[in-house]
Amino acid sequence: MRNHLLSLCCLLAFALQAVAQSTPQIMFQGWYWDYPKTGQSTTGPSGVSFNWSDTLRLKAPALSQAGFTHVWYPPFAGNGNRSGGYDPRDLFVGPSQTSLGTLPEIKSMVNSLTAVGITPVADMVYNHRDAGDLETNPAVKDYITTFASGNNPSCGFKRPFPSDRYRMVIPIGGSAAEGAGTYYIKMRSRGNIFNGAKYAFHATTNKIGGSRWSPVVTPDVDLTTSADVFQYSAQLGRNYLNRIDGNGDLDEFAVTVTTNDFNAAGDLLIIQAINYDSEYSDHLPIDIFYVPANGGGAYNVADFTNPFGAGYKLQFQTYTNFGNMPSGRGALDWNGFRPHFTSSSPAGWSQTTCLGPQWSMQSLDYFYDYDHNIPATKDLLVDWTKWAFDDLGSKGLRVDAVKHFEPSFMRTMLEEMRASGRTPNLVVGEWYGNNRAELKGWVDAVYSGMNTDTRNNVQVRVFDFALRDALKQALDNGADPRNAYFNSLRFATDGNSFGSGNNIVTFLNNHDFRSDNPTFGDALVHNNPDLGYAWILTNNQLGVPAVFYPDYYGYPARNTTYGNDVIGFNYHPVGLPALKPAIDKLIQVHKKYITGSTSMDLLNHFGGSNTAPAPNNYIQSSPNKVLIYQLNASGSVGGKEVLVAINFDNQPLRVDHQIAVRNGIQTGTRFGDVLGRSAFPFAVVDGQNRVYMELPAKSYSVWVQDAAPLSVTLASTTVCAGESNTLTAAVSGGTAPYQYQFSAGTVAVPGSSSIATASTAGVYSVTVTDALGLSATATVSATVLQPAFAAAPTLSQTLVSGGQSLTLSYMANNAPGSCAFAANGPFWAEIASNSSFPTSTTLTPVTADATQMVVALPASLNAGELYYLRVGYGQAVYSPAASLVVSTTLTIVANQTVVCPGGQVQLDASGCPAPNVVVWSTGQSGPSIIVNPATTTTISASCVSATNARMASPNTANGSLPTGNQGAAEQAFPKKPTASPNNRQSQPK
Numbered sequence: 001m002r003n004h005l006l007s008l009c010c011l012l013a014f015a016l017q018a019v020a021q022s023t024p025q026i027m028f029q030g031w032y033w034d035y036p037k038t039g040q041s042t043t044g045p046s047g048v049s050f051n052w053s054d055t056l057r058l059k060a061p062a063l064s065q066a067g068f069t070h071v072w073y074p075p076f077a078g079n080g081n082r083s084g085g086y087d088p089r090d091l092f093v094g095p096s097q098t099s100l101g102t103l104p105e106i107k108s109m110v111n112s113l114t115a116v117g118i119t120p121v122a123d124m125v126y127n128h129r130d131a132g133d134l135e136t137n138p139a140v141k142d143y144i145t146t147f148a149s150g151n152n153p154s155c156g157f158k159r160p161f162p163s164d165r166y167r168m169v170i171p172i173g174g175s176a177a178e179g180a181g182t183y184y185i186k187m188r189s190r191g192n193i194f195n196g197a198k199y200a201f202h203a204t205t206n207k208i209g210g211s212r213w214s215p216v217v218t219p220d221v222d223l224t225t226s227a228d229v230f231q232y233s234a235q236l237g238r239n240y241l242n243r244i245d246g247n248g249d250l251d252e253f254a255v256t257v258t259t260n261d262f263n264a265a266g267d268l269l270i271i272q273a274i275n276y277d278s279e280y281s282d283h284l285p286i287d288i289f290y291v292p293a294n295g296g297g298a299y300n301v302a303d304f305t306n307p308f309g310a311g312y313k314l315q316f317q318t319y320t321n322f323g324n325m326p327s328g329r330g331a332l333d334w335n336g337f338r339p340h341f342t343s344s345s346p347a348g349w350s351q352t353t354c355l356g357p358q359w360s361m362q363s364l365d366y367f368y369d370y371d372h373n374i375p376a377t378k379d380l381l382v383d384w385t386k387w388a389f390d391d392l393g394s395k396g397l398r399v400d401a402v403k404h405f406e407p408s409f410m411r412t413m414l415e416e417m418r419a420s421g422r423t424p425n426l427v428v429g430e431w432y433g434n435n436r437a438e439l440k441g442w443v444d445a446v447y448s449g450m451n452t453d454t455r456n457n458v459q460v461r462v463f464d465f466a467l468r469d470a471l472k473q474a475l476d477n478g479a480d481p482r483n484a485y486f487n488s489l490r491f492a493t494d495g496n497s498f499g500s501g502n503n504i505v506t507f508l509n510n511h512d513f514r515s516d517n518p519t520f521g522d523a524l525v526h527n528n529p530d531l532g533y534a535w536i537l538t539n540n541q542l543g544v545p546a547v548f549y550p551d552y553y554g555y556p557a558r559n560t561t562y563g564n565d566v567i568g569f570n571y572h573p574v575g576l577p578a579l580k581p582a583i584d585k586l587i588q589v590h591k592k593y594i595t596g597s598t599s600m601d602l603l604n605h606f607g608g609s610n611t612a613p614a615p616n617n618y619i620q621s622s623p624n625k626v627l628i629y630q631l632n633a634s635g636s637v638g639g640k641e642v643l644v645a646i647n648f649d650n651q652p653l654r655v656d657h658q659i660a661v662r663n664g665i666q667t668g669t670r671f672g673d674v675l676g677r678s679a680f681p682f683a684v685v686d687g688q689n690r691v692y693m694e695l696p697a698k699s700y701s702v703w704v705q706d707a708a709p710l711s712v713t714l715a716s717t718t719v720c721a722g723e724s725n726t727l728t729a730a731v732s733g734g735t736a737p738y739q740y741q742f743s744a745g746t747v748a749v750p751g752s753s754s755i756a757t758a759s760t761a762g763v764y765s766v767t768v769t770d771a772l773g774l775s776a777t778a779t780v781s782a783t784v785l786q787p788a789f790a791a792a793p794t795l796s797q798t799l800v801s802g803g804q805s806l807t808l809s810y811m812a813n814n815a816p817g818s819c820a821f822a823a824n825g826p827f828w829a830e831i832a833s834n835s836s837f838p839t840s841t842t843l844t845p846v847t848a849d850a851t852q853m854v855v856a857l858p859a860s861l862n863a864g865e866l867y868y869l870r871v872g873y874g875q876a877v878y879s880p881a882a883s884l885v886v887s888t889t890l891t892i893v894a895n896q897t898v899v900c901p902g903g904q905v906q907l908d909a910s911g912c913p914a915p916n917v918v919v920w921s922t923g924q925s926g927p928s929i930i931v932n933p934a935t936t937t938t939i940s941a942s943c944v945s946a947t948n949a950r951m952a953s954p955n956t957a958n959g960s961l962p963t964g965n966q967g968a969a970e971q972a973f974p975k976k977p978t979a980s981p982n983n984r985q986s987q988p989k
Contacts, residue, residue, distance in 0.1 A: 024595045025426065026537075026587055027070040027121065027546040028063055030056045033511040034569065035074065035549075037099035039081035040562035050562060053101035053109040060109075064116035066580075067587035070426055071113050072121040072398050072546070076100050079131040085123065086400065087130035087367055091384045094326025110393045119425055121396030122388045126381050126413075127404045130367035133321040135334060138308075140166055141316040143339040143355075145307040149191030149282040159355060160282040161339070162364050163199065163274045166318050168285065170301060172205070172257065174266030178301060178313060180259045180293035184231070185285050187244075187251040187273060190304075194281035195246030198224065200239045202272045203255045205262040210237045212272045236261055241276070244283045258293070271314075288314060320368050330384070336377040338369045356404050366401060372409035381409070382416050389422045402429035402462075403438075407445035410460070414446075418454040426544070428461040428505045432512065434469045434521075436489055436496035443503050461505045464489045464543065468507055471532040474648055475525050476518055480624045481648045484535055485602050490542050504543025508532040509551055514571045526573040530582050531646050534700040537586040538644045539631055541600050547583055554578035581773065585675060588771040589702050592735050593638035593674070597631040601660045604628040615688040617656040625649035628693070633663040633705065640705040643671055643683070645693050653695040661689050665705065672707030674735055675700075676774045681709050710734030712768045714778040716758075718785060720819030721874050724757035725782040727764055734770035741767045758782050787812045787819040789879035793871050798884045799916065799944060803859035809852050810871050810879055821850040821873060828872045829855050835868045835881055842872075864888035864913050885916050890943050901934050912943030919944050 036050035056073060063071060075085030081097045090096065093103045100106055110120045143161055150158045172178045187201065200220070202212040210216035217238035224243050234240055234253040242251050257269060273283055288302035302314035320334040338355050355364050370377050388394045399410065410429070417424065431442050439462050446460045467490070470483035485491045489504050498504060508525055515523035525532060529551055536545040550556070555572045604623045606612060612623050626649065631642040641663055647653040659665070669685040678701045679694035686692075695701060710733045717726045727746060731738050731754070742748070743765040746756040758764055761784040767777045789810055796807035808829060812821045821827075827848040832840035845853040853871070861867065868881040888911050895906040908928045909918040919925045921940040931939060 023069070024067075024540060024590055025069045025544045026067055026590070027072055027426070027505065027544055028068040028552070029507070029510060029546055029548050030059075030071045031074040031511065032548070032550050033084060033514060034556075034567045036562045037082045038097050038101060039099060040565050051101050051105060052099070053105045057109040057112040060112045060116050060118060063113075064118050066584045067591055068118060068547070070119045070121050070396050070544075072123065072396070073109065074100050075123040075125055075400070076106055076392075077125070086125055088125045089129065089131040089322075090325040090327050090330060091129075091380075092325070092327035092329040092387060094328070096326050107392060114393055119396045120392070120394040121398050121426060122392060122394035123398045123400060124385065124388065125366075125400045126370065126372075126409065127401040128364075128366040128369045129322065129332070129337075130319070132319045132333075132368075133324060134167075134317050134319055135321040136315045137166065137318040137320060137334040138316075139334060139339050139341055140318055141307055141314075142341070144190075144282075144284050144316065145304045147339075148284075149189075149193060159364075160194075160280045161355065162280050163272075163283070165364065165368065166316050168271040168273075169268040169315050169317055170271075170288070170313050171315075172267050172269050173262050173264050176266070176313075178269075178290055178292075179262070180257055182254055182256045182291045182293075183269065183301075184287075184289040184291070184298075185234075185253045185255060185271065186287045186289075187242075187253070187283050188248070188286045189244045189246055190282040190284055190286075192246050192248050194244050194279075194283070197244045197275060197278045197281035197283070198241065199244065199273050199275045199278075199281065199283055200241050201234065201251075201253055202237075202239050202274075203234055203253070204237050204270050205257065206267050206270070207263050208237045208261055211270075212239060212274050215239050244281050250286075285314065318368065330380060332377065332380055336370060336374050336380070338364070338371045340371045340374060366404065369404060372405050378409060378412065382413050385413060385417060386420065386422060389417070389424070395424055396426035397424050397428070399427065399429045401432070402442055403431045403433065407442055407448075410446045411448070411450050411454075414458050414460070415451055415454045418457060423457055426461070427458060428463060428544075430463055432465065434466045436466045436487070436492055436494075439464070439466060439489055440496050440498065443498075459502050461503050461543065462489070463546075464504050464506050466492075467536075467542070469521055471508060471535065472521060472523075472525055475527050475529065475532055476523075481531075481535075481627050481646070482602075482605065482608065482624060484627060485605055486608065488542065491602070501541050501543035505546055506536040506542045506544070507546040507548065508536065509548040510546075516571045518573075524571065524573055526576075528648075528698045529573075529576065530579050531648055531698065531700060533579065533583055534586060534644070534646050535627060537583065537590055538594065538642075538702060539600055539629065540590065540594050540597055541631075551576075552578065552580050552583055585772045588735060589642075589674065591637070592771065593636065593640060593642050593702075593704050594631055595637045597636040597642070598634045599632045601630045601632075602627075603630055603657060603659060615656070615690060616658050617690075618654075619656070620652055620654040621647065621649045626653055626655075628655075628657055630660050632660075638704065640707070641665060641671075642705070643691065643693075643703040644700070645678075645695055646700040647695045647697060650697050652697055653693060655694075656686070656688075656690040656692050658688065658690045659685070661685075663705070665689075669705065671703035671705055672709060672733075673701050674704050674707050674774070675702050675772050677701035678703075707735075708733030710768065710770050710774045710776045712766065712776045712778045714764070714766050714780040716764070716780045716782040718783045721784055721786050722822055723784075724759050725761075725784060727756045727758060727766070727780065727782065729754045729766045729768060729778065731768050731776075734768075734774055734776070735772045737771055739769045741769070760784060785817075785819050786874055786877045787821050788877065789813065789871065789873075792880040792882040793869070795869070795882050795884055798882075799887050800857060800861075800884050801887050802857055802861035802863075804857055805846070805854055806857055806869075806884075807852065807854050808869070808871060808882075811851055823850050825850075825873060827853055829853065829869060830872060830878075831858065831861075831867055831869045833865065833867055835883075837868070837870070837881070843869075861886045864911070866913065866915075883915070885913065885943075887943070888913070890918070890941060892939075892941055899933070902932050905931050905933065907931060907939060907941075909941045909943075916943050918942070 035052055038050055041050045076098055077088040077091050077093055078085035078099055079087045079089040081099050083099045113120045140161060147158050148160045170178055200212050204210050215238055217235055220239040220241055222241045224241055231252040231254055234255045275281055285302050286304045287300050289298050290301050291298040302312060320337050323331045356369055372378055431439050443460050443462050447455060467488035470487045473479035474481040489497050490501055508529055513522055513524045517523055518526040536542055556569055558569050560567050606623055610622055610624045612618055627646040629644055633639055633641045667685055667687050671683040673681055677699055683691035683703050713730050715728045719725050729740055740753045742756040746758050746764060749755040761782055763779055763781050765777055765779040767775055769775045790813045793808040793810040825848060827845060829843040830840040841858055843855040845855055847854050863886050865886055867884050870881045871879040890909055890911045893908045899905055912918045917925050918927050919942050920929055
């Protein structure tokens with residue numbers, strides 16, 4: 001079974017070889033049927049102005065960034081500013097506002113798209129035209145009276161001319177012979193075949209006014225519910241509802257016109273007989289007998305057997321005169337439309353052309369159909385295309401309703417465009433229908449007879465309605481999704497498919513699907529449209545994929561108000577999210593990994609069988625509920641094999657599935673899930689060339705050979721206070737490009753999205769998101785070093801007085817890895833009575849720099865007390881504390897004051913608190929000393945710091961110390977006692 005499966009894979013791969021494009025074309029349909037038109041705008045301070053050309057213009061950069069290469073914008077030449085655009089009138093867009101915007105606004109939109117690398121795709125309506133001026137149309141008269149319901153070798157059955165596209169008139173008054181009187185109008189089916197077709201009969205004059213759609217006399221008279229009679233009396237300006245009988249029965253309407261009913265100088269008796277609630281029928285007046293009011297004899301003014309005879313007064317008028325357009329261009333009259341005369345006859349006229357090609361049902365569904373065989377018509381439409389290419393700058397063409405006109409026109413038009421140096425880079429025709437033979441047949445017919453240069457340089461494409469229907473049925477009606485293989489223009493094996501995607505545009509939804517029954521084929525996809533987009537966007541073999549505006553940006557709500565209009569949108573899906581995030585990722589997958597792939601394998605094709613051959617093992621779900629396929633690495637931009645699985649099932653998919661082995665695949669090869677939507681980050685090839693895939697219900701994912709999971713690391717520098725810490729993110733795996741989101745407190749570095757700075761210490765993070773939406777996060781602890789003091793400050797004095805100035809000297813630790821002080825600090829000092837500084841007084845420097853400051857001590861310091869002083873820097877960096885003492889009064893007491901020469905005297909000093917030391921003028925230190933004076937002697941003492949005591953000279957008589965403001969005392973020893981102020985005593989020899 002393994003060998004059989006591999007043979008099947010090889011067979012499929014051979015069948016699906018394709019010419020790969022280096023740059024994928026992806027089209028965006030930039031509108032939907034009921035998009036807000038300029039004519040629906042409101043005005044005033046609270047009003048809304050709708051301008052769809054501005055909408056697309058403003059979205060151009062984002063659409064380009066997402067990967068769209070073409071934007072198809074709405075038809076631009078519609079009849080009025082509320083039109084859907086498919087009723088073109090002024091082809092060259094004069095000064096009037098269209099539903100899309102004014103001509104300058106449309107050009108601005110097109111220019112904005114072009115500027116960001118997007119090709120604007122114009123919606124060209126070559127089939128029909130609408131809303132010209134009224135003119136008499138002899139070809140329509142000839143067709144209705146002579147040929148409708150007949151047969152013709154070139155088009156078969158000649159369908160009726162649409163009854164709402166013409167009116168019949170008889171000139172009355174003025175120079176006309178007819179005027180006041182009664183007109184007996186006999187209506188009948190020309191071929192007697194439209195039995196039961198309903199129509200509304202309406203007669204009026206210019207003076208009376210009104211029409212079938214706006215009668216001046218109401219209500220309508222319903223004759224369909226009453227017994228059939230031969231003659232009905234019809235009032236001018238009123239509708240009469242009747243039906244055609246196919247048995248030769250006549251409906252006669254007696255219309256009486258008085259002199260008060262028409263303009264005597266000249267008027268028209270206007271007759272309409274328009275179908276309603278039924279198909280178009282071939283009814284017409286076979287006779288109109290006129291009985292003059294003045295009593296003259298009756299005569300027939302409309303004998304349909306002789307429509308071009310002298311007595312035939314009935315004229316047929318159509319709105320086909322386009323000779324007076326606001327743009328001043330695009331002139332055409334009835335000669336350029338269907339039906340048209342083909343040659344002369346003895347009577348001056350002859351058989352008219354058909355209403356359209358045989359396959360189109362000659363329906364004239366779209367206003368007045370061009371006759372492309374008429375040189376004036378062909379030339380006009382080619383000129384219009386050149387104008388759209390040059391003046392509008394639209395280098396892509398979406399061609400509407402190609403079913404309804406000859407493909408030879410497309411061939412001729414493209415040849416002329418190419419010959420004039422105008423080569424559109426995308427041409428796609430809309431053949432509305434699921435028949436692959438017709439879809440492919442149209443492309444083949446356009447190419448048939450095309451010159452070699454045009455054929456080699458213009459790829460003619462067609463929308464794959466067959467594929468769309470297969471996806472619609474799978475998503476909304478539970479059909480086998482593999483019909484996307486079997487029924488598409490790309491993969492069908494019945495001969496009605498193309499050998500590549502070069503002639504195909506794929507799509508899931510568009511503006512034409514407006515049924516409000518979600519199960520119908522002409523309804524939009526209502527369930528899980530993302531699965532359909534996964535199929536058309538994750539392979540390059542199907543053709544150019546197209547994305548529908550509401551699928552991408554979201555559907556408008558029901559009963560949305562545009563100006564004074566409430567749009568029900570009852571045909572739109574409800575509750576669907578905007579698919580922009582998902583579609584953007586799928587486009588990136590296509591661009592990064594799939595573009596250029598030369599072939600693909602439909603791994604679960606199995607010839608349509610629901611039983612998977614071994615060694616495939618469907619643990620959960622089944623082959624007829626999924627699409628599983630593989631894109632060849634050969635030629636692809638990623639150079640890797642790509643696996644895709646799309647699960648349409650209501651349950652999870654769990655399967656061991658065999659894959660095609662090539663391009664380095666072997667046992668153990670890993671396929672990374674680049675979308676991260678499956679149960680595991682990798683699928684690993686086992687010994688039977690299988691990979692295990694597990695997906696949730698209604699989901700999909702993409703696996704790429706050797707793709708690594710997204711990961712990120714974050715590194716930080718170590719800096720000194722006042723400097724910025726650099727945070728650098730390093731990414732591996734995932735799919736570029738990446739987006740970086742740093743945590744709060746960081747500052748982006750210009751020119752680099754992966755680097756940021758932080759000025760304070762702390763824990764920082766970065767989250768990286770790749771092009772496919774996968775995310776990874778890393779954190780780092782950023783360190784900011786503070787300078788440290790090398791030691792306690794050196795004080796200019798340690799025995800001080802309150803309020804005095806004091807100089808503090810200090811330096812930063814200069815060990816390797818240490819930080820220096822900033823010259824401008826900030827620096828300050830603190831003084832406290834406790835070495836742990838539970839409370840302190842801040843001293844603002846008088847001057848300060850990186851090595852020294854001057855402060856003023858508080859005046860309130862307590863005499864004799866020990867204090868501690870430290871230096872502060874930056875954000876609470878402190879030096880070790882230095883101590884100082886506030887000076888006090890030193891007292892000396894002698895044990896005797898009168899001694900003999902050489903006698904012993906003990907001197908005691910008090911008032912010098914520790915750790916200060918009493919230094920005597922004798923060079924001794926300590927609170928008590930013994931002296932033996934030989935003569936009368938004065939001995940002094942000073943209270944100094946221990947450091948200064950060690951530095952003192954023993955010969956310093958007054959104990960002068962380099963630190964000022966010391967407490968000092970003296971003791972004199974005279975020969976005999978004398979009174980001594982200032983603690984001085986005399987001692988004799």
